[in-house]
Amino acid sequence: MGCDGGSIPKRDELVKQKQKQAKVDQNILNRVQWFSCALSKKPLTAPIVSCGLGKLYNRDAILEFLLDRSAYGDGDLICKHIRSLKDVVTLQLELNPSFSESNSPSLTNHDQEPIARYICPITMKEMNGKHRFVYLDTCGCVMSEQALKEVPSKTCIKCAKPFESFDVIVLNPRPDELEAMEKALLEKHARIMTEKKEKRKAKASKKEVEKMNSADSTLLNNTSSSKRKLDEATEAPKHKKQHVAEKPPSAQPIQSVTHSLTAAVAAKVAEQMAVNATRQKSSALQSLYSRGRTSKENFMNR
Template sequence: MGCDGGSIPKRDELVKQKQKQAKVDQNILNRVHWFSCALSKKALVTPVVACGLGKLYNRDAILEFLLDRTAYGDGDQICKHIKSLKDVVTLQLEPNPSFSESHSPSLTNHDQEPVARYVCPITMKEMNGKHRFVYLDTCGCVLSEQAMKEIPSKSCIKCTQPFESYNVVVLNPKPEELEVMEAALGEKQARILAEKKEKKKAKASKKELAQLNSADPSMLDSTSSSKRKLDEATESPKHSNKRQHVAVAENPLLVQQRAATLSSTQSLTAAVAAKVAEQMAANASRQKSSAIQSLYNKSGRASKENFMNR
């Protein structure tokens, strides 16, 4: 700055400025995301699978990762949400008729425009990152977003399998869309877990019912009869009488039978009462003293001869 040849420092040499974020070529990103596996970084080869966040993988790479989670250095960061093969969907991709192995994409040659291996079966647009693509996690069919908008339907355009709006997953979403997809993936996993719990409960109830049906029929009959007797014993008289009256009112034949039973019961009661009164009178006559009877003759008059003048 002085006596050194007259060098003059610039402002950016004296003041620390915020470093600008390095810009990445979008073409390179498209080649990495759409032409290579997100885990192994190798070229995508059928069978190709996708996770709930829209990332593309080779199925072989996912199998290696599940067997050994240390097989890839950054595997736990990229596939931390993948616990089993149920967390990925095998994609039904439409091959590109104009693709050949000689046109296979090269990640290092930026001058050559790569030819996509797969296309949309409806619009025939290449799956090269220039167009947005989605897949259905119900059937695994891959379609362009334009085809989904032009042909709105609640069933897959390719295989006619029904789906809902939450079954549509965007492939290689933008960073701002990735956060929303992570939240949606958490809700989906919670919903699947709740459905599994309900299925387990239904299965357990069916198993208990099957065990009861396979038990001894005599034991079931005895159990049911004892339960019925217990219910009849604990039933209040008011309810039992009400139930009898309802049954009689519903059947006229029961009404006639009940009237005949009442009349026969009344006549039998009168006959029994008369017989009891006659027997009581006979017993009263027998209980008279024989000494008093000796004072009277057969005609009922007092005898002249008694124990004093005999």
């Protein structure tokens, strides 16, 4: 080492030093996060969705990923927590009036600041990464964090839908916030599973109660029907006796009396007719005899 005509090594060539991490240009990172899909790396176009970790995606890219999880090489690393469309929320974004496709620079052009497509509906700040933005998991409305802090409310400023503190999701959070958001996402999934179990139990309990009520109603109806039949069977002899007691005199004696009266009347009529016939006969005979007597008297007188 030395005196041999060679070069003299430096200290950094002999001693291993800790390598410094390459610093990422924050402007470039902001452009990538706020202007392109985290999954497909294509420019963000409506409809835009976000997950519980605050990443921005094109909805079409998420659909392709769910249909084929190998459609994107790093899909399982970026959005492994997305298992269905229920794990993402469609964002309700406010368009920037000053934005136009003609004056929007390319993401690779660092000389000009890109114009954000969306703004906060309250503060009118552009959603370009310079300001913190949040969305509400209950309705999907997007606004700046400043607007949410300045107007404290339990209802959405834009659509008046109620929400809780854990429903506020930060868009493109800082690296030191990701761990807390992942924990909150796990708690959310656990809470959803608990609510589903409680709903299933409540539904099963409701069905069981309805089944018991139906069984009780059927038993009550059967009991009432049996009791009614028993009462009817018990009351049938009483009604029969009552009908027997209240039954008018037999029709046979009435018919015999009627026949007797009819016979008596008929006999009387026959007797009267015989008398009349006898009378008529007697008058005829008398006239005959009187005629004969007159003839005899006339002959004698001669």
